[in-house]
Amino acid sequence: xxxxxxxxxxxxxxxxxxxxxxxxxxxxxxxxxxxxxxxxxxxxxxxxxxxxxxxxxxxxxxxxxxxxxxxxxxxxxxxxxxxxxxxxxxxxxxxxxxxxxxxxxxxxxxxxxxxxxxxxxxxxxxxxxxxxxxxxxxxxxxxxxxxxxxxxxxxxxxxxxxxxxxxxxxxxxxxxxxxxxxxxxxxxxxxxxxxxxxxxxxxxxxxxxxxxxxxxxxxxxxxxxxxxxxxxxxxxxxxxxxxxxxxxxxxxxxxxxxxxxxxxxxxxxxxxxxxxxxxxxxxxxxxxxxxxxxxxxxxxxxxxxxxxxxxxxxxxxxxxxxxxxxxxxxxxxxxxxxxxxxxxxxxxxxxxxxxxxxxxxxxxxxxxxxxxxxxxxxxxxxxxxxxxxxxxxxxxxxxxxxxxxxxxxxxxxxxxxxxxxxxxxxxxxxxxxxxxxxxxxxxxxxxxxxxxxxxxxxxxxxxxxxxxxxxxxxxxxxxxxxxxxxxxxxxxxxxxxxxxxxxxxx
Amino acid sequence: xxxxxxxxxxxxxxxxxxxxxxxxxxxxxxxxxxxxxxxxxxxxxxxxxxxxxxxxxxxxxxxxxxxxxxxxxxxxxxxxxxxxxxxxxxxxxxxxxxxxxxxxxx
Numbered sequence: 001x002x003x004x005x006x007x008x009x010x011x012x013x014x015x016x017x018x019x020x021x022x023x024x025x026x027x028x029x030x031x032x033x034x035x036x037x038x039x040x041x042x043x044x045x046x047x048x049x050x051x052x053x054x055x056x057x058x059x060x061x062x063x064x065x066x067x068x069x070x071x072x073x074x075x076x077x078x079x080x081x082x083x084x085x086x087x088x089x090x091x092x093x094x095x096x097x098x099x100x101x102x103x104x105x106x107x108x109x110x111x112x113x114x115x116x117x118x119x120x121x122x123x124x125x126x127x128x129x130x131x132x133x134x135x136x137x138x139x140x141x142x143x144x145x146x147x148x149x150x151x152x153x154x155x156x157x158x159x160x161x162x163x164x165x166x167x168x169x170x171x172x173x174x175x176x177x178x179x180x181x182x183x184x185x186x187x188x189x190x191x192x193x194x195x196x197x198x199x200x201x202x203x204x205x206x207x208x209x210x211x212x213x214x215x216x217x218x219x220x221x222x223x224x225x226x227x228x229x230x231x232x233x234x235x236x237x238x239x240x241x242x243x244x245x246x247x248x249x250x251x252x253x254x255x256x257x258x259x260x261x262x263x264x265x266x267x268x269x270x271x272x273x274x275x276x277x278x279x280x281x282x283x284x285x286x287x288x289x290x291x292x293x294x295x296x297x298x299x300x301x302x303x304x305x306x307x308x309x310x311x312x313x314x315x316x317x318x319x320x321x322x323x324x325x326x327x328x329x330x331x332x333x334x335x336x337x338x339x340x341x342x343x344x345x346x347x348x349x350x351x352x353x354x355x356x357x358x359x360x361x362x363x364x365x366x367x368x369x370x371x372x373x374x375x376x377x378x379x380x381x382x383x384x385x386x387x388x389x390x391x392x393x394x395x396x397x398x399x400x401x402x403x404x405x406x407x408x409x410x411x412x413x414x415x416x417x418x419x420x421x422x423x424x425x426x427x428x429x430x431x432x433x434x435x436x437x438x439x440x441x442x443x444x445x446x447x448x449x450x451x452x453x454x455x456x457x458x459x460x461x462x463x464x465x466x467x468x469x470x471x472x473x474x475x476x477x478x479x480x481x482x483x484x485x486x487x488x489x490x491x492x493x494x495x496x497x498x499x500x501x502x503x504x505x506x
Numbered sequence: 507x508x509x510x511x512x513x514x515x516x517x518x519x520x521x522x523x524x525x526x527x528x529x530x531x532x533x534x535x536x537x538x539x540x541x542x543x544x545x546x547x548x549x550x551x552x553x554x555x556x557x558x559x560x561x562x563x564x565x566x567x568x569x570x571x572x573x574x575x576x577x578x579x580x581x582x583x584x585x586x587x588x589x590x591x592x593x594x595x596x597x598x599x600x601x602x603x604x605x606x607x608x609x610x611x612x
Binding site: 013016023027028032033034035036037044045048075077079096097100 | 527528529531532533534535538539540541542543557558559560561564565567568572573574575576585587588589590591592
């Protein structure tokens with residue numbers, strides 16, 4: 001570089017530094033600076049040039065610095081001119097980083113309701129202040145729920161000069177409120193949709209303060225009609241004394257249970273209900289919650305089970321009595337050597353009838369089914385040598401037992417001595433219902449083609465089974481004929497004593 | 507009077523500026539607010555502005571020959587320039603930052 005050029009350049013630089021020095025002096029003299037920096041032995045020292053109100057400003061500044069709420073001020077150009085230490089912490093910006101920036105550089109404001117933004121602008125314009133809630137979204141994506149109070153700042157002459165915002169982070173409170181709201185919705189839904197009646201009572205007055213929809217259905221009263229009443233007034237407890245007693249017991253044990261209370265709805269419908277009352281604390285106030293469950297159906301089922309148990313017990317005893325009688329009689333009349341086989345055979349006959357009854361839920365047995373079961377050993381002969389003929393008729397359990405045993409005995413005898421003991425004999429089993437009054441049930445067993453019939457020498461138990469026992473079971477009359485052409489058995493009995501009624505368990 | 511022809515800096519010129527202030531005094535805030543506005547309007551996208559609070563960190567003033575605050579120093583592009591005050595004299599700042607065509611300036 002030419003010496004001239006170097007000199008010119010250095011000259012220009014010196015000129016510039018001179019100008020800067022002059023400018024600095026001018027600025028200090030003109031009061032355009034806040035502080036002077038003097039190089040000391042221990043490094044630079046900053047000397048603040050204080051005005052007469054600097055102390056007051058410093059005091060205010062220190063106060064704001066210690067406020068736990070974030071304080072933020074913007075000037076008329078929307079530039080941030082102040083933020084306190086709480087604001088620095090809340091938004092993660094230092095004062096130096098934030099000053100002069102716009103609020104939108106620090107966070108994005110989202111309004112919970114679109115109308116809130118208009119309310120804020122309108123409030124500031126009309127009243128010079130606004131208070132409300134918003135969400136501030138930070139640069140890292142965090143969302144702060146904030147409670148904001150904004151005040152318009154004015155110059156000494158009253159002209160607008162920006163705004164001051166005091167911001168409180170209420171995120172935690174909001175989350176808690178949200179959790180409470182979710183919980184409220186969840187439990188309100190339980191309350192509204194429960195299929196138990198629920199009443200909330202004030203223990204001091206014992207009056208209903210709330211009732212769920214199911215309770216209004218159970219009682220036929222509207223919610224408005226229930227609220228303000230006591231339990232005895234809606235028929236749930238007998239009288240006022242019972243109501244007082246319940247509260248007294250609740251205060252002692254915190255839970256009272258009534259397993260079975262009668263309850264009548266407004267329309268007079270009777271229900272059996274179970275009531276569980278709990279005393280608990282609701283935000284410092286005791287409340288009673290009564291859960292009322294309609295147990296009418298459950299009680300009915302329980303009664304039915306009890307009835308069935310009694311019936312089963314009764315039938316078991318009957319059956320044992322029959323078996324015992326059969327065993328006694330078999331022992332008394334037959335050859336002791338064949339006792340076991342004969343008894344076993346007869347019990348099998350009883351069991352077959354019993355199975356049939358159980359299959360039909362003790363609601364009677366069709367005659368044709370009974371006959372076929374008792375002739376199970378000869379089922380191959382049915383239709384060829386054994387002929388069954390009769391209308392549909394349902395025998396009662398007692399009739400099925402008596403007639404079943406008789407058919408079993410008749411078949412055993414036919415196989416041993418009668419029409420089923422040779423190759424050609426036939427058995428005709430028939431039954432009918434007369435239209436006479438009262439109607440009669442008639443049944444017959446007729447054997448043909450068997451070996452010549454021989455009158456039995458003595459009356460065995462088999463004859464008792466086909467005679468007296470069946471007669472006793474159905475108030476019937478039995479006739480047996482030992483005709484040469486074939487054995488014939490006939491039975492007549494009132495249909496009312498023989499046939500199953502419509503009711504179960506006969 | 508001819509209006510100074512203000513232009514934005516050429517893309518190649520990246521500005522590195524450092525503003526020394528003393529806390530949030532009104533003048534410091536004005537200086538910061540003014541310089542941010544000037545930067546946004548004329549240097550958008552190619553400047554770095556560092557704000558140094560010498561009330562908090564006096565040692566950061568060391569070596570920069572800071573005599574008073576607020577002071578703005580233009581480190582780049584060269585030559586280094588310094589400005590004192592609340593930066594409210596926009597035209598002078600623009601001139602000093604070489605953002606005004608000085609030949610057309612009256």
